[in-house]
Amino acid sequence: MRDFSQSNDWLSVNTATVRKSRGQDLPLTDIIEACVRRDIQVISPWRDQVAAVGLNTVSRLVKKYNLKLSGYCRGGMFPAATVAGIQAADADNRQAVDEACELNANCLVLVVGGLPGALAGQAVHKNIAHARDQVLEGIEKLLFYAKSCHMPLAIEPLHPMYAADRACINTLEQALDVCDQLDPGQSGALGVAVDVYHVWWDPKLQQQIERAGQSRLLAFHVCDWLTPTRDLLNDRGMMGDGVIDIPKIRSWVEAQGFQGFSEVEIFSTENWWQKDHSEVLDTCIARHRSVV
Numbered sequence: 390m391r392d393f394s395q396s397n398d399w400l401s402v403n404t405a406t407v408r409k410s411r412g413q414d415l416p417l418t419d420i421i422e423a424c425v426r427r428d429i430q431v432i433s434p435w436r437d438q439v440a441a442v443g444l445n446t447v448s449r450l451v452k453k454y455n456l457k458l459s460g461y462c463r464g465g466m467f468p469a470a471t472v473a474g475i476q477a478a479d480a481d482n483r484q485a486v487d488e489a490c491e492l493n494a495n496c497l498v499l500v501v502g503g504l505p506g507a508l509a510g511q512a513v514h515k516n517i518a519h520a521r522d523q524v525l526e527g528i529e530k531l532l533f534y535a536k537s538c539h540m541p542l543a544i545e546p547l548h549p550m551y552a553a554d555r556a557c558i559n560t561l562e563q564a565l566d567v568c569d570q571l572d573p574g575q576s577g578a579l580g581v582a583v584d585v586y587h588v589w590w591d592p593k594l595q596q597q598i599e600r601a602g603q604s605r606l607l608a609f610h611v612c613d614w615l616t617p618t619r620d621l622l623n624d625r626g627m628m629g630d631g632v633i634d635i636p637k638i639r640s641w642v643e644a645q646g647f648q649g650f651s652e653v654e655i656f657s658t659e660n661w662w663q664k665d666h667s668e669v670l671d672t673c674i675a676r677h678r679s680v681v
């Protein structure tokens with residue numbers, strides 16, 4: 390297993406981790422400058438953060454500082470209740486691929502969506518099987534486009550508590566079934582993002598990481614699972630503060646030949662987003678060296 394204890398070489402910061410500093414929105418340009426000052430050379434930005442300061446501005450900074458993107462967050466949200474809704478999702482996803490290409494990201498992360506309307510508070514139906522069919526169709530269409538741009542797609546299975554509103558792909562096994570169906574040749578164009586927060590509990594995790602193999606393992610996200618968890622979305626823990634055996638999962642991923650970045654992704658309304666971003670980034674660096 391790689392030694393992370395001496396450098397930031399394999400550390401990536403998902404910029405949602407410091408989207409707020411002392412409770413206030415922190416622009417992506419400031420986040421980038423703060424990362425560069427700490428010799429963090431890899432980031433994974435969110436589309437809304439990029440849009441807020443402008444794609445051209447971010448692209449210029451990425452080139453100026455020779456930054457790498459471990460991923461781009463995010464595409465997906467494929468299911469819809471109407472033809473127009475499906476078409477809008479498809480168009481938005483192609484746009485996400487274009488942005489990922491402009492920023493030279495390693496992959497576009499896909500949070501695939503759940504029951505239409507559920508995220509806004511009112512699902513328009515209860516047919517999760519149908520939503521999963523629409524996800525498969527959506528990824529198939531997007532894969533065709535992404536391949537033409539040479540942008541890999543990384544399906545991120547989300548913890549089952551998000552099945553209704555954010556992602557109806559909830560295990561690594563499910564995600565890999567989609568990969569095998571749409572990309573049987575393991576071309577590298579379609580794979581998975583393994584986020585320890587979502588998959589740490591899965592009794593089949595090691596087995597499915599082995600099934601994925603190097604060609605499907607496109608991204609590795611770290612944070613921790615707190616007990617108790619106070620919020621379904623925005624109470625992720627800093628690595629080392631929870632119950633996930635992160636080094637064990639990393640050892641399984643690296644045993645398959647994964648040599649990519651370890652991306653710190655923490656959403657934390659009540660804790661880390663209330664602290665100054667300097668403290669958060671310094672803590673990310675320290676924990677990445679000591680407990681990842």
Ligand code: ZN
Binds near residue numbers: 545582584610654
């Ligand atoms: Zn993630």
